Amino acid sequence: MSGRNDHLADGDMPLIDDIDLSAYLDGEARPGDRRRIADAIESAPGFARKAQLLRNADAKARQYGDALLASAPPARLCVRRMVAERRAKRTRRLVAAGVVLTIAFLSFVGGWIGHGLFHQQTFIARSFVEDAAAAHTVFSVETRHPVEVTALESGHLTAWLSKRLNIPVTQADLSGAGFKFIGGRLLSSRSGAPAAMLMYQDAEGIRATLYLARNRGAEPSSFRFFSSSEGRTESVYWFDRDISYGLTGAYNRETLLKLAKGVLKAMDGA
Amino acid sequence: MSDFLTDVEAAIPGLRRYALALTRDADAADDLVQDCLERALTRRRLWRPTGTVKSWLFTILHNQFISDRRCLNRRAGDLSMDDALQQSAADNPMASVALAETARAIEALSLEQRTTLLLVAVEGLTYAEAATATGVPVGTIMSRLSRARRALADKMEAGPRLARVK
Missing domain, CATH: 1.20.5 (Single alpha-helices involved in coiled-coils or other helix-helix interfaces)
Incomplete structure (x- = not known):
C-alpha cells in the first residue's frame, strides 16, 4: 500500500495498481484517489482492459457461488x-x-x-383436659355430695347423661382394676356445651373421675397425658370421632392408663 | 422484529454459499449456518441497527467457523463442485466445463483470498463490513481482494482454449 503513491509524481503517465483498480470498481476507492484512477482508465487502454478482466473475475465468482448453492435450504x-x-x-x-x-x-x-390448625387442635385438646382436671379437683374432694346421681340409679344416670350430651354414655365397670363406681353428674364446660363426670373410688377411698363430652372439633387421637399445674393430679385423655374422654386422678400414669383401657373396652362394648 | 427475521431469512442463501465456500462440505456448511442462526437469535437483542443484519450475520458465521476450526481442528471437505456440476452438465455441457475451470481457479485461492472475494464480489458486503466479518483491517481486505481477482483473471485468460471455442 505504501508504495503506490510514489507514482503520483510521474506527471503525464498516471500509474495505478491492482488495489486501486479493484477498489475503484467496487466504489470503495478513497475520494481523493477516484479522479486519478478514473483518468488512468480513460487514458490507458491497458487499464480499461484490466478493469474488464477484474469484472469478469467477479462474474465468475458469482457463477461459482450460484453453482455451490444447488440445493434448497434444509428445514x-x-x-x-x-x-x-x-x-x-x-x-x-x-x-x-x-x-x-x-x-x-x-x-x-x-x-x-x-400451623394454624395445629394450634387450634392444641387449643381444643388443652381446653378439654383442663376442664376435666378442674372438675376432678372440685368434686373429688366432696365427701357428702361428690355426685349428683349415685350408682344406685346408674341406669337413670347414663340415660340422662346420654340424652343431655347427645352421645352414648355408659357406666364403665372398672372393678377389675379395683375401682368402684360411685355415680356421676352433669357439668358445664368452657365451650358452653354440657359435659358429664363419672366418679370411681378405689379400696382406699381415692377417687378417679372420667370426664366426657361430645367431641367438638378435636382430631381423633390416642392416649395423651396431662399434669395439672399444681402437679397433684395426672390426666389421660383421648378423642374418638364423637366423644372426648378425660380420666383424672392422683395416680401415676400407669394406673391411669390401665383404667383408660378399661374405659375404652367398656365403651367399645356399648 | 419481524423485519429482523425477514432480513435474516433473506441472508440465508448467502450464508449457506459462504459456509460452503469455507467448509466445502454440504452438511458442515448447513451446520455452520444453523449455529450462526441460533446464535443470532440468541443475541438478537444485542443487534444494534448500526450496520445491516446481513453483515452482522456474516460476522457471526465467520467467527463461528474460525472457532469451530480451532476447536475441532476440522479440515476442509472435498465437496468441490461435483454435485452442482453433475446437475448442470446435463443442461449445458459447455457451461459445465467452463464452470469447472472457474471452480478450480477459485478453490486454488488461499482461504483468505477466497473468502474475501466471496464476501465482496458475491455477497455484496462493503469493504468495511468484510473487514469486520473477517476481523482484519480494510487495507487487508483491499489487497486480498485485488490479489484474488488478479489470480482469477489470469487463470481465466490463460485457461484452455478448448473451453473458449465459440
Missing part, C-alpha cells in the same frame, strides 16, 4: 421454525417455573394453615 435452517421452537421452549420453561412457584406458594399456604 433445519428455517428461522421462523427456530423462533417458534425457542418460544415453545421458553413457554415450557415458564410453565415449569410457574409450577414450581405454585407448589412453593401452596406449600407455604398449607404450612400456614396447618
Whole structure:
C-alpha cells in the first residue's frame, strides 16, 4: 500500500495498481484517489482492459457461488421454525417455573394453615383436659355430695347423661382394676356445651373421675397425658370421632392408663 | 422484529454459499449456518441497527467457523463442485466445463483470498463490513481482494482454449 503513491509524481503517465483498480470498481476507492484512477482508465487502454478482466473475475465468482448453492435450504435452517421452537421452549420453561412457584406458594399456604390448625387442635385438646382436671379437683374432694346421681340409679344416670350430651354414655365397670363406681353428674364446660363426670373410688377411698363430652372439633387421637399445674393430679385423655374422654386422678400414669383401657373396652362394648 | 427475521431469512442463501465456500462440505456448511442462526437469535437483542443484519450475520458465521476450526481442528471437505456440476452438465455441457475451470481457479485461492472475494464480489458486503466479518483491517481486505481477482483473471485468460471455442 505504501508504495503506490510514489507514482503520483510521474506527471503525464498516471500509474495505478491492482488495489486501486479493484477498489475503484467496487466504489470503495478513497475520494481523493477516484479522479486519478478514473483518468488512468480513460487514458490507458491497458487499464480499461484490466478493469474488464477484474469484472469478469467477479462474474465468475458469482457463477461459482450460484453453482455451490444447488440445493434448497434444509428445514433445519428455517428461522421462523427456530423462533417458534425457542418460544415453545421458553413457554415450557415458564410453565415449569410457574409450577414450581405454585407448589412453593401452596406449600407455604398449607404450612400456614396447618400451623394454624395445629394450634387450634392444641387449643381444643388443652381446653378439654383442663376442664376435666378442674372438675376432678372440685368434686373429688366432696365427701357428702361428690355426685349428683349415685350408682344406685346408674341406669337413670347414663340415660340422662346420654340424652343431655347427645352421645352414648355408659357406666364403665372398672372393678377389675379395683375401682368402684360411685355415680356421676352433669357439668358445664368452657365451650358452653354440657359435659358429664363419672366418679370411681378405689379400696382406699381415692377417687378417679372420667370426664366426657361430645367431641367438638378435636382430631381423633390416642392416649395423651396431662399434669395439672399444681402437679397433684395426672390426666389421660383421648378423642374418638364423637366423644372426648378425660380420666383424672392422683395416680401415676400407669394406673391411669390401665383404667383408660378399661374405659375404652367398656365403651367399645356399648 | 419481524423485519429482523425477514432480513435474516433473506441472508440465508448467502450464508449457506459462504459456509460452503469455507467448509466445502454440504452438511458442515448447513451446520455452520444453523449455529450462526441460533446464535443470532440468541443475541438478537444485542443487534444494534448500526450496520445491516446481513453483515452482522456474516460476522457471526465467520467467527463461528474460525472457532469451530480451532476447536475441532476440522479440515476442509472435498465437496468441490461435483454435485452442482453433475446437475448442470446435463443442461449445458459447455457451461459445465467452463464452470469447472472457474471452480478450480477459485478453490486454488488461499482461504483468505477466497473468502474475501466471496464476501465482496458475491455477497455484496462493503469493504468495511468484510473487514469486520473477517476481523482484519480494510487495507487487508483491499489487497486480498485485488490479489484474488488478479489470480482469477489470469487463470481465466490463460485457461484452455478448448473451453473458449465459440
